[in-house]
Amino acid sequence: MTASASELARRLGEHAEAVCREYLCNGHRSGNYWIVGDIRNTRGRSMHVRLRANARGPAGRWVDEATSEFGDLLDVIRENCGLVEFRDIADEARRFLSMPLPPPQHQSQPFGAQCQPAAKRGSPEAARRLFAMSQPIAGTLAERYLAGRGILLSTHERAVRFHPDCYYRNLVTGEMHTLPALIAAVTNLDGQITGLQRTWLDPSGQGKALLADPRRSLGDLLGNPIWLGHQPGAPVPIMAAGEGLETMASLRTVMPALPVAAATSANHLAGLNFPPGCRRLYIAADADAAGRHGIERLSQRAGESGVLALVLRPQLGDFNDDLRHLGPAHLAAWLHDQLVPEDARLFLSAG
Template sequence: MPRDASELSRRLARHAEAVCRHYLSNGRRRGRYWTVGDVRNTPGRSMFVRLSGPESGPGAAGHWTDAASAEYGDLLDIIRESCGLIDFRDVADEARRFLAMPGPQAQSHGAQCQPATARGSPDAARRLFAMSQPIAGTLAERYLADRGILLSAQERALRFHSGCYYRDLETGEMRTLPALIVAVTSLDGRITGLQRTWLDASGSGKAPIADPRRSLGLLLGNAIWLGLQPSTPVPVMAAGEGFETMASLRTVMPTLPVAAATSANHLGGLIFPPDCRRLYIAADADAAGRHGIERLSQRAGESGILALVLRPQLGDFNDDLRHLGPAHLAASLSDQLVPEDARLFLPRG
């Protein structure tokens, strides 16, 4: 085990309930335990996380058991699985960000070697993005079009990789599949991570695998940005959990900057542009992302930003776009936007 794992685990145990509320937002407190469907934040009640107890050893706070799968572990395992991380370095970085701890200090002993790019690191994300191609004419463009999503060729966050590695987390089997690659960036446009959506080679949708969408890299505070130009003021924007939700809004409001935080957990920690004064938060019809929305709304208010929630008529805004059509979606949004924003961002038909 990496030598700082036990120390991180102990520090996380002191804030066990806060960790659960952040990374297992689909669960709830029941007495001395946090209950949720599984370690990947699925709604349900089969997994129990102990919220009180010693910092380590038997009965420690943060230790959990899934009665359905017989899995067990500690809070570092929760961070790894709920965020879709693989390497311990990325898990530790995420834990330190949650705890607001500094990273380990590098020792200086003369000349230093450059480490190989860590799998799952921001460098790995930038390398994979550079190895991918623009989506025009590719399976990725066809996939998005089938979802009703039509984005400008100027959207530089989107790429396609014809043979992106996929590892089955249960069997360890590696295979290559075509994938839509979407960059996660900081406000200055630097790629810090990415999201991969593996696609069926027939073009009929996502690949038939257990988890066809995974993210990697430095995600907290950053987002999949569409329409953001670094150093350009962003007084009005929209943010939400999923890429396809936000891309659907961008399809009918092509001049509105939008941010997809990749998960409900990361939505609450989104960093705002410094000049933002109005924030629209895209909700889904279910309650899965409610905690992220509430946290983001609270942080926006504390920053002097007016936060307004946009609600779909069906399950999410991509459902609205595909089943009701872009004109119907635009009309529904017009009723929810501030009038001056409706005039500015919704095309007049």
């Protein structure tokens, strides 16, 4: 946890009962603890928040005996305000600490009294909030990261953005800090953001951040991909789809006129929603056997919908490997014989 986070958590702990009455209002005080169902403010007795420091630890620390989750009051604010970024969490904590604090009360409020429902964890609303706080990638570490992988995207691509201080939580230790991140919007066919994918980056510019899981997604993902080159509501007679953002952005680099969709996982690829007017679908494969189910299921669904599905196969591990190690000209030549001739003339000549 950063120094600023530690200080905010300590200050919130000094007013732990007031914090609980504000953000965990469906609970009640019992001795030195605030008792509530869970961190999302449901009714129950599983979660205990320590109200005053004692030999067991500082004030404000909590544990959920049902799930073994634990944390501090910053986590409580994050969950109950539906926040994603540490900056927003800190702002809300500072706002609360600047308010006149009510005197301690020894009688709990009636269930639901003056209590706002908790925001849904990992919701599309949280995704839209984070995407709105991000910025275009031009001149940023995100553009440098993509260029380092041989990927060149048009400035008109709206799905990919950059956030310089994206909140990251270690799921094992509970520690949190901020890192720069590539932000990719997951949208439905109407162009509405339903989720997003975060790729945390090494601040030095050397690829992804050195984290156990430098890439995470949130929101409503099933059926909805990261679209590159798709205008919401417009017919898409020919398109390509695959799992990874870098894989699909690599195809887009050599075929910039071809709309592509990155489904983020094999399961989500299998459930991809077809855009209106789609008649031919190229599915980008890779050397990972785990993705075969997604390809097979998507091909089956395409056939049932009257869409011709054709599989594109890389020479190396995936199409980004081909782009980086063999070059765009070699990748274009390799794709030429896998495309329908009229598509090869249309999309490869445009590249």
